[in-house]
Amino acid sequence: MDRIEITPFAATAAAWDAALAALAPAAPVQAHAGYGAIAASSGRGLRRLQIHAGGRLVGLAQVLGRGGLWLCSRGPVFAADLPEVTRRQALRALARVLPGVLIATPEMPVAGFGLVPLVTARHQAIWDLTPEEGALRAGLQGKWRNRLVAAERAGLRVRVERAAGWLIAAEAQQRADRGYRALPPAFAEAWAQQSPGSALVLSAGTATAPRLAGVMVLRAGAGASYHLGWSGPEGRAAGAHNLLLWQAALRLRGMGLRSFDLGDINSEAGAGLMHFKLGTGASVHRLGATCLVLPG
Template identity: 45%
Template sequence: MENLRECFDPAEWAALCAASPDQPMAQSWDYGQAMAVLGARVRRFVFGETIAQVLERPGLRLVNRGPLGPRAGPMLRRLARHWGVTLATPEHALPGWGRMPLITPRHQAIWRLDPDADAMRGNLSAKWRNRLLRAEERGLRITHGQVASLNELLTAEAIQRQQRGYRALPGAFAIHWPGEKLLLEWREGGQMQAGMLFLRHGAWASYHIGWASDRGRAVFAHGPMLWKAARILSDQGISTLDLGTVDSANPGLAHFKLGTGAELRALGPTVWAVW
């Protein structure tokens, strides 16, 4: 019978993640490292070829976008063998018993990056492709941002978050992210008008935050910026770009993400694991 054990070796964890067809950021070693710096208690468990990175509080275990592997259901039941509550949002709905659904599935935009740029451009929606072409014809110069640009982007996005009332990881998470980052920006008149930050994890990357001024939105700056990011990441060997949650509360953002040709994927429902 397989034993549930903790993993303390980043190389072993990376290899187990690489064996999974899904590599969400929340199950990456770097995510755990950044969360630990922010004060979270992070534990990583292995059950045969199945893994789960867990955030723990007194009496509570949280598994976000996991477990990953062929025995995710049985692993959740093993994780539930402690005195508190174990909550999980699996990457896919899990068959079998031992899970009480609490929250209906959320949806993610998962963009498969094609090494062939022409083929990938052909998968864009007609409206998205036409807006991208017009932005390119205007000659928008998308550049790599530096450390000062990251701080500027985080500050602008924090103000935007407060104004719009949405929740996200704190800006300090991006600062403490130990892995590879891709920061792109567009400036006009010396001022940042739009920016996007992407975080790499294994063969996947995730769109983390974005911000645009009124001017940036007017010229569709995020279109060529996202396109450039996708081509850079593809050239670096990244196969999949997670564009984040898609919901009806923000239809404009949903159309922007799905206009890339990204797959609308339903995650598993959030469940209370029992054994």
């Protein structure tokens, strides 16, 4: 078994993102430097660590801490060819160097001695954007495609919005009305400031009602993540969200991005939402269980 070495990543945030891109081009937003910087600005501890096995860089871990509890969300990000036994060994070595307790949700499934499951594995809908446009559209499920066609025929217009304040406020009210949880509204504003040009905001509407629905997508490396969305009654009736997701996918693909993370699809979020996300042709990506990592 290769010897695991955990060392601080002492270079710049840009160098971190470059190393992340080399290791996993479509790494999740939570692994990128901007996410860590935003958390640090709100008072959390931030550590960026690199993981070597047998002298080779095999993983990167961005961990956030408060009160002796360290969280590694959607991480560590490991090299795709790394065996599970080495991933487990690396997690335990990571827990050994941190001054406190480590809880991790690995991007790749990993289990075994020294990892105590706390929350069962989650699943993400990941839309592969590499096929050409015709193949991408052919991959849409029938009902989803029919809703898209109906929205297109209804004459809804999609616009790229420069400002996101209206959408953030509308989604915050929607969140309060429906009682679901997500990152605070201030995160979206901070992300846009931290990484100018990396937030794609689209609206769909008509000439008389230009904002019937909207989405905000965050770009990071060769991937993008659906961050938030809102739709009024008219937008829902017209299938505006289907049109917005499709247009977002085309724009992201045109930027050279490879994948579009549509978010969690576990049952408590609602079967309807799960079917909507998978209706794009997205595949199911299983994360590791959220676990308490024992030092080893």
